[in-house]
Amino acid sequence: xxxxxxxxxxxxxxxxxxxxxxxxxxxxxxxxxxxxxxxxxxxxxxxxxxxxxxxxxxxxxxxxxxxxxxxxxxxxxxxxxxxxxxxxxxxxxxxxxxxxxxxxxxxxxxxxxxxxxxxxxxxxxxxxxxxxxxxxxxxxxxxxxxxxxxxxxxxxxxxxxxxxxxxxxxxxxxxxxxxxxxxxxxxxxxxxxxxxxxxxxxxxxxxxxxxxxxxxx
Numbered sequence: 001x002x003x004x005x006x007x008x009x010x011x012x013x014x015x016x017x018x019x020x021x022x023x024x025x026x027x028x029x030x031x032x033x034x035x036x037x038x039x040x041x042x043x044x045x046x047x048x049x050x051x052x053x054x055x056x057x058x059x060x061x062x063x064x065x066x067x068x069x070x071x072x073x074x075x076x077x078x079x080x081x082x083x084x085x086x087x088x089x090x091x092x093x094x095x096x097x098x099x100x101x102x103x104x105x106x107x108x109x110x111x112x113x114x115x116x117x118x119x120x121x122x123x124x125x126x127x128x129x130x131x132x133x134x135x136x137x138x139x140x141x142x143x144x145x146x147x148x149x150x151x152x153x154x155x156x157x158x159x160x161x162x163x164x165x166x167x168x169x170x171x172x173x174x175x176x177x178x179x180x181x182x183x184x185x186x187x188x189x190x191x192x193x194x195x196x197x198x199x200x201x202x203x204x205x206x207x208x209x210x211x212x213x214x215x216x217x
Contacts, residue, residue, distance in 0.1 A: 007137045012158025015130030019195040024125040026184040027110035037118040038167040044122025049131045056135030057148040064140040074136035082206025089199030
């Protein structure tokens with residue numbers, strides 16, 4: 001159970017620090033209904049991520065032996081995703097070939113969305129790497145269904161808890177609301193560097209976790 005919890009917490013960290021999700025959250029909170037839109041956005045992200053992990057846990061949990069070829073293949077996918085994240089992060093360290101817009105074009109509309117649209121946006125820009133890797137880990141685990149639900153709780157605590165903490169911190173008062181604009185401006189201005197470091201750290205952690213799993217099973 002300890003190895004599974006470690007992997008699920010790592011997956012939650014990958015999802016909770018996904019740059020696109022955090023940028024989307026800050027942008028929807030810059031609208032006329034910051035907290036309502038923020039809650040709707042996080043609800044959409046939580047729903048799709050938790051649904052993926054829960055469905056995988058219910059349908060495939062404890063169906064693959066951790067020491068089997070398929071179990072090792074699942075771990076290999078984890079290491080491969082870590083390698084992709086690491087490569088992407090290193091690529092972002094290079095200067096951009098052309099000027100980048102202040103706000104990504106794909107996210108510009110999030111500043112004027114309604115709560116319903118924020119919910120849909122949360123689903124669309126949610127991180128999918130974390131829940132998929134978590135699903136593989138649950139499928140290759142040998143724990144009970146109850147323990148798998150506990151694992152889902154660990155994943156969701158980090159995946160949703162981190163952006164929720166950001167939302168609560170920036171919307172707890174009128175003065176705090178002013179931080180939304182400053183925080184959004186800062187994140188957008190430094191998003192390439194932030195995404196680079198988040199990808200590098202996340203990739204290295206996934207590679208290390210997967211490699212340890214292969215060595216110990």
